[in-house]
Amino acid sequence: MKNLKLIIPAIAVLFGACSQNQTNNNKNVVADTTSKVSSDSIQSDSLFAKMYINETAKKGSPVLLKFTVINSADSTKSFCKWHTAFEPFISKYLDITDSNGNEVAYIGAMAKRIMPPPADSYLSVKAKDSISAKVDLLKAYDLKPGNKYYVSYNGSNISGVSAPKKLSFSFEE
Numbered sequence: 001m002k003n004l005k006l007i008i009p010a011i012a013v014l015f016g017a018c019s020q021n022q023t024n025n026n027k028n029v030v031a032d033t034t035s036k037v038s039s040d041s042i043q044s045d046s047l048f049a050k051m052y053i054n055e056t057a058k059k060g061s062p063v064l065l066k067f068t069v070i071n072s073a074d075s076t077k078s079f080c081k082w083h084t085a086f087e088p089f090i091s092k093y094l095d096i097t098d099s100n101g102n103e104v105a106y107i108g109a110m111a112k113r114i115m116p117p118p119a120d121s122y123l124s125v126k127a128k129d130s131i132s133a134k135v136d137l138l139k140a141y142d143l144k145p146g147n148k149y150y151v152s153y154n155g156s157n158i159s160g161v162s163a164p165k166k167l168s169f170s171f172e173e
Helices: 002-017
Strands: 047-053 056-058 064-071 077-080 094-098 122-125 130-136 147-153 167-172
Touching: 047 147, 047 167, 064 122, 122 130
Parallel strands: 056 167
Antiparallel strands: 047 064, 064 130, 077 122, 094 147, 147 167
16 A cells, blocks of 8 residues: 555656656757747647648558657747657557457567656747657558558647647558
């Protein structure tokens, strides 16, 4: 029972740690200054993500997913890059299912993390700006040609960024 009293607060810290605002000096991520956020696309006073993927992908070509984090606030905001496309696939932050509802196997690496996240785990997005990253789904998911797939983001609790829209694409021979 004493251990339970220690574990519950530790779990609360774990889930809240990535959503804290912190600064970052990461030079590997370039701001996408061509996609400024207009006032009519503002969803809230926080960060949110949009995902983009081509409607069809061909066998032998990458299946690229573009993950864009948008800051609709009037000030710079930060988010934890863990469980996002801003780091290599070292966690399962996407749920992918086929047209029958079967979950696609994640075949990427699974990293263990130290908590709280160090300062270099955070990326900053300037006010009314966005940053983007692309990942090839074939590098971490067992996609089979001849299927239609549905992709949703599940890393909100770690990154502090939500991406509510579910995407679909066909993977063809």
